[in-house]
Amino acid sequence: MIIERRKIFYIISLILIVPGIISLFINGLNLGIDFRGGSIVNVRMAAEVSAPEVREALATVGLEQAEVQKSADNTYFIRTSELDQEQTKALLNALKNRFGEVELMSAESVGATIGRELSRNALLALGLGLVLMLIYISFRFEWTFGVAAVAALVHNVLVVVGAFSIFQWEINTPFIASILTVVGFTINDTIVVFDRVRENLRGTKRPDYLALLNKSILQVLNRSINTVLTAVITLLALLILGGATIKFFVVAMLIGFVVGAYTSICIASPLWYEIKKAA
Amino acid sequence: MNRTLSIIISAVIVITLGLLVFFLYKPLINHLDLGLDLKGGLRVVLQAQEKPGEPITDDTIQKALGILRDRVDSLGVRETSLYPQGNDRVVIEIAGEDDPEAAVDILKNVAQLEFQDEQGNVLVSGKNLTDAQARFNPNTQEAYVELKFDKEGADLFAQATTANVGKPLVIVLDGKPISSPIVRQPITDGNAVIEGSFDTKEAQDLAVLLRSGALPVSFNVLEKRSIGPSLGADSLEKSLRAGVIGILAVLLFMLGYYRLPGLIADISIVLYGLLVMGSMVLLDAVLTLPGIAAFVLSIGMAVDANIIIYERIKEEIRWGKTLQAAIDAGFKRAFWTIFDANLTTLVAALVLMYFGTGTVKGFAIILSIGLVINMFTALTFTRYLLGLASNVTKNTRLYGV
Numbered sequence: 001m002i003i004e005r006r007k008i009f010y011i012i013s014l015i016l017i018v019p020g021i022i023s024l025f026i027n028g029l030n031l032g033i034d035f036r037g038g039s040i041v042n043v044r045m046a047a048e049v050s051a052p053e054v055r056e057a058l059a060t061v062g063l064e065q066a067e068v069q070k071s072a073d074n075t076y077f078i079r080t081s082e083l084d085q086e087q088t089k090a091l092l093n094a095l096k097n098r099f100g101e102v103e104l105m106s107a108e109s110v111g112a113t114i115g116r117e118l119s120r121n122a123l124l125a126l127g128l129g130l131v132l133m134l135i136y137i138s139f140r141f142e143w144t145f146g147v148a149a150v151a152a153l154v155h156n157v158l159v160v161v162g163a164f165s166i167f168q169w170e171i172n173t174p175f176i177a178s179i180l181t182v183v184g185f186t187i188n189d190t191i192v193v194f195d196r197v198r199e200n201l202r203g204t205k206r207p208d209y210l211a212l213l214n215k216s217i218l219q220v221l222n223r224s225i226n227t228v229l230t231a232v233i234t235l236l237a238l239l240i241l242g243g244a245t246i247k248f249f250v251v252a253m254l255i256g257f258v259v260g261a262y263t264s265i266c267i268a269s270p271l272w273y274e275i276k277k278a279a
Numbered sequence: 280m281n282r283t284l285s286i287i288i289s290a291v292i293v294i295t296l297g298l299l300v301f302f303l304y305k306p307l308i309n310h311l312d313l314g315l316d317l318k319g320g321l322r323v324v325l326q327a328q329e330k331p332g333e334p335i336t337d338d339t340i341q342k343a344l345g346i347l348r349d350r351v352d353s354l355g356v357r358e359t360s361l362y363p364q365g366n367d368r369v370v371i372e373i374a375g376e377d378d379p380e381a382a383v384d385i386l387k388n389v390a391q392l393e394f395q396d397e398q399g400n401v402l403v404s405g406k407n408l409t410d411a412q413a414r415f416n417p418n419t420q421e422a423y424v425e426l427k428f429d430k431e432g433a434d435l436f437a438q439a440t441t442a443n444v445g446k447p448l449v450i451v452l453d454g455k456p457i458s459s460p461i462v463r464q465p466i467t468d469g470n471a472v473i474e475g476s477f478d479t480k481e482a483q484d485l486a487v488l489l490r491s492g493a494l495p496v497s498f499n500v501l502e503k504r505s506i507g508p509s510l511g512a513d514s515l516e517k518s519l520r521a522g523v524i525g526i527l528a529v530l531l532f533m534l535g536y537y538r539l540p541g542l543i544a545d546i547s548i549v550l551y552g553l554l555v556m557g558s559m560v561l562l563d564a565v566l567t568l569p570g571i572a573a574f575v576l577s578i579g580m581a582v583d584a585n586i587i588i589y590e591r592i593k594e595e596i597r598w599g600k601t602l603q604a605a606i607d608a609g610f611k612r613a614f615w616t617i618f619d620a621n622l623t624t625l626v627a628a629l630v631l632m633y634f635g636t637g638t639v640k641g642f643a644i645i646l647s648i649g650l651v652i653n654m655f656t657a658l659t660f661t662r663y664l665l666g667l668a669s670n671v672t673k674n675t676r677l678y679g680v
Binding site for chain 1: 324379380383384387499500501502503504505506507509510513514517518520521522524525526528529532533536568569571572573575576578579580582583586587590594612615616619620621622623624626627628630631634635636639642643646
C-alpha cells in the first residue's frame with residue numbers, strides 16, 4: 001500500500017526538494033547579520049512616520065544605504081553594514097533630532113568573523129551528531145536502518161532550508177536551533193517506525209519485506225499522526241500568539257515537523273526497502 | 280491492590296501534583312535564569328588587538344577581565360557575567376541594563392590616562408593613580424574628576440608641575456586630549472583635578488574608567504547585542520503565553536482522544552513540565568528563545584512517549600489480551616521503542632552540548648534534560664498510574680478501544 005507507491009513519494013519528494021536546491025544555487029539564503037555581519041537597530045518612534053522619512057533622516061549622517069523596514073506599533077528595523085559605537089550614536093541622534101522621542105528597542109552588531117565561526121561550528125556539530133546517530137542506530141538496529149534514517153534527515157533539512165531560500169526568509173542563529181529541532185523530531189519519528197519493523201522482523205525466517213513494511217507502517221500510523229498533530233498544535237499556538245521575533249523560527253519547525261512525519265513513513269521506510277533489496 | 284486503595288492513592292497523587300503546580304509554578308518561573316533575548320540586556324564580545332611584539336597571553340586576558348569586572352560592577356547592575364572565550368576574547372553579559380550603548384563605551388575604552396607637556400612628553404600616567412572620584416562644583420555648575428596619586432605618582436606630578444609653571448599640561452585619554460589646564464603653581468600633595476566641560480554622568484564614567492585602571496590591551500567589538508527591556512519582556516510574555524496555550528490544547532487533545540489514558544498522560548506531562556523546570560532551576564540552565572524550542576520539542580516527545588504506550592496497549596487489547604496483560608505487554612514493548620527513540624536523539628543532543636556554543640549549546644542542554652526526564656516519567660510514573668487505573672476500572676471502552 002505504502003511501499004508499492006514509493007515511486008509517487010519519490011516524485012513528491014523531488015518536487016519538494018529540487019526547487020529549493022535550484023533556488024539555493026541561484027538566490028542562496030537571505031543571511032541575517034548573525035551570519036553575514038552587520039548591524040540592525042530596532043527603534044520605536046513616538047509618532048507615526050513613514051519609512052522614506054526615516055531614510056531621509058539617516059541620509060543626514062551618511063547612512064543612505066540603510067535598509068528601513070516598518071514593523072508594528074511605529075517600530076522600525078534599520079539594517080546597515082557594521083556600525084561602531086559612534087555611528088550607532090550618530091544614527092540615534094539623527095532620528096531624535098528629526099522625530100523627537102525615539103526608544104531604542106534593540107541594537108545588534110556582529111562582525112563577519114563571528115558569523116563564519118558560528119556556521120562552521122554548527123555544521124561541524126551537526127555532522128558529528130549525524131555520524132554518531134548512524135553508529136547508534138547501526139548498533140541497536142542494523143546499518144541499513146541507520147543509512148535510511150540519516151538519508152531521511154538530510155531530506156528534511158533540505159526541504160526546510162530550500163523553503164527558506166525560495167521565500168527568502170531571513171536566517172539568523174535561532175534558525176540553527178529550529179533545524180536541530182527538526183533533526184531531533186525526524187529521527188525520533190523514524191526510529192519509532194523502524195522499531196516496529198525490527199520487532200516484526202524478529203523470528204521471521206524469510207521475510208517478505210514489502211508486506212512486512214506495510215504492516216509495520218499501518219501499525220504505527222495512528223501514533224505518527226497523533227504525535228505530529230500534537231506538535232503542530234503547540235507550534236501553531238506559538239506562531240499565532242508568540243510575537244514577531246519568533247515567527248520564522250516557528251515556521252521552520254512547522255515545515256520540518258510535518259515533512260518529518262511524512263518522511264519517516266513515505267521516504268525512510270521505502271529507502272530501507274531499496275537498501276534491503278539491493279543488499 | 281484493591282480498588283479502594285487504588286482510588287485513594289490516585290487521588291493523593293493528583294491532589295499533591297495539583298498543589299505542587301499551584302505553589303511552585305510562580306516561584307519556578309521567577310527563578311528561571313532567562314537569556315538576554317528574553318529579559319533584555321547587553322552582550323558584548325570583545326577581541327584583544329595584538330600589537331607587534333606584544334603577544335596576548337592568558338595573563339593579559341585575566342588582567343583585562345579583572346579590570347572589566349570592576350567597570351561592570353561600577354555600573355551598579357545586578358546580574359553580570361564575564362568570561363574569556365578562546366585565546367583572545369572576552370564575553371560580557373549584562374542583564375537588564377537600561378542604557379546598553381553607554382555601557383559599551385565604558386567597557387571598550389582602554390582608559391590610558393596621560394599628563395603630557397607641550398612637547399608631548401609623557402610626564403605622569405594613570406598607572407600611578409590610587410583613586411578617582413567625580414565631584415560637582417556648585418559655583419561653576421560643572422562636574423570634575425578628582426585624582427589621587429600614589430607616592431611615585433605624587434613625586435612625578437610634583438616634578439611635572441614644577442617644570443611647567445605658567446604652561447599648559449595636556450591631559451590625554453586614549454590618545455585624545457580632554458583638557459589642557461595652565462599650571463599656576465607646583466602641586467606636591469599628589470592631588471589633581473581634571474576639569475572639562477563634563478556633565479555629571481560623563482565625570483562619573485571617567486572616574487570609573489580611571490579607578491578601574493587601563494586595560495592591558497585595546498579591544499575591538501566583535502559582536503554586540505543590546506535588547507531593550509521592553510522588547511525582551513514582550514517576547515518573553517508572548518512566548519510564555521503561547522507556550523501555555525499550546526500545551527493546554529495538547530492536554531485537551533490527549534484527553535479527548537485517549538480518554539482515561541489521556542487523563543493519565545496529562546497528569547504525567549504536568550509532572551514532566553514541573554520536573555524539567557525544576558531541573559533547569561537547579562542546574563542554573565539559561566532559558567533562551569532556542570531553549571523554548573527545545574522545551575517544545577521535549578514536550579512533544581513526552582506526549583509521543585504516552586501515545587506510543589497507549590497505541591500499543593490498544594493493539595494488545597484488540598489482539599484479545601485482558602486489560603492487565605495488555606498494559607504489561609504494551610509497556611514491555613513500548614519501553615524499547617521509547618528508549619531507542621529518546622537515546623538516539625540524546626546522542627545528537629550531547630554532541631551539540633559538547634561542541635556547540637551559544638545558541639546551539641543552550642538548545643542542547645534543555646533538550647538533554649527533557650529527554651532524560653521524559654524516559655523517567657513515561658516509563659515509571661505513567662506506568663504506575665496506569666496500573667492504578669486498571670485496578671479502578673476494567674472497562675476497555677475508557678481506553679478508547
